[in-house]
Amino acid sequence: MFEHIVQSILPHIEEGIHVIDEKGKTILYNSAMADIEGLEVDHVMGRYILKVFPSLNEDTSTVLKVLKTGETIKKYKQSYLNLKGKKISTINTTLPIIQDEKIIGAIEIAKDIDKVTDLSRQIIKLQQRLIEPNKGKRKTVNHYTFEDIIGKDKELIKAIAFGKRACKTSSSVLIYGETGTGKEMFAQSIHYEGNRKDKPFIGQNCAALPETLLESILFGTSKGSFTGAIDRPGLFEQANGGTLFLDEINSMSLALQAKLLRVLQESYIRRVGGTKDIPVDVRIIASTNEHPLKAMKEKHIRRDLYYRINVISIEIPPLRNRKDDITVLIDHFIRYYNEKLNKDVWMISEDLLEAFLNYSWPGNVRELQNFIESAMNMILEDHVIKKEHLPSHVEELMAQNTSLHTGDEDLKDFINVENLNKYLENVEKNIIKKYLNKNRYNITRTSKDLGISRQNLQYKIKKHNLDL
Structure with a gap:
């Protein structure tokens, strides 16, 4: 049954898929890869595999390398010849297949680099068309300041205070927050309330593009660096x-991170395919949607890059830890969409408010904003947002992600556990994880907050596999 499902899906996947077994023989190969x-x-x-691609060997074949080492290779640029002598250039992500702690194969997901390069050219041209008409002109654009960050939560106020201090310097900033917590709002606020406010603020999501394209966008291109490339x-x-905001820097390849580190250390860049060093004066604000220590582990x-960008550290709390801010945000979004959508909504119903307060908000403030906007589009003449105004999947989603009034991170898995011991273990693990993150994995402070000994805490960290 499972094999039938896989075989049904493979022809419809746009990326190339190549799977080998533990002996290096192909067991799955889709038409896109062909x-x-x-x-x-x-x-x-x-x-x-080496019979099909004789130009490769055990060291240059990414699938054989992963089969041997068990280490994932991400967004790797590879060139090789097929049996017909045709040169193939791809960007690959290769992962080990592990069963019972044994490597039983490897799977490679590939994209045609020519198509990626075409996309790169299109994006760079579009980017240039947007920039060149406005060169030398001061544009009036909407941007965020700290006044736009809504909430009264203690940890949020602390993050804002750190952000305002960051405005007064040009040092690098690292912002940590889950997806949807408002990392770019903080980044823009730091820039537009700082000394560089009259200079450009440019943001780039590092997860949205493959390595080669991201490198071209960050550093620019020189004529001849690839077919059709210009300066x-x-x-x-x-x-x-001004300021360059690198969102989700933890998604950037380690190789590109090394090039970024060099720019930060030496304050000059070299365009892709170029030989000239160009001096730059840019403040870096970076963000990560996973804890920085976990990201390094x-x-x-990269550790060296972390120490370079984490000069000023700002942590934005998730919405599930800001229960008192939910009603404030609801009122704010209702006022905003009343004006934007020409509505006359006053409030949300009591039962919906209770559901919102019990929800764990995995998508954070962005998810709450989406819920309110969606509901207000469904209201005709009513003045109160009710459950029936939300899409049906939202109520199901909320039922699956209820925090059960624990006050802790998210114990929605309670409905799936089979016994009390398992439930209590989940509670303990979530509480320890919460305080470890709060104290940046400082064992002494965390054990003090939890009221247990350092030795006991270290035992529980190992027990729940929470080691750094």
């Missing part, structure tokens, strides 16, 4: 004198 590599599916299935400035040059952020 198109990329210029081969027939039947010609590859069941064969040892174009990257974001560093465009943000010169899992090799999502």
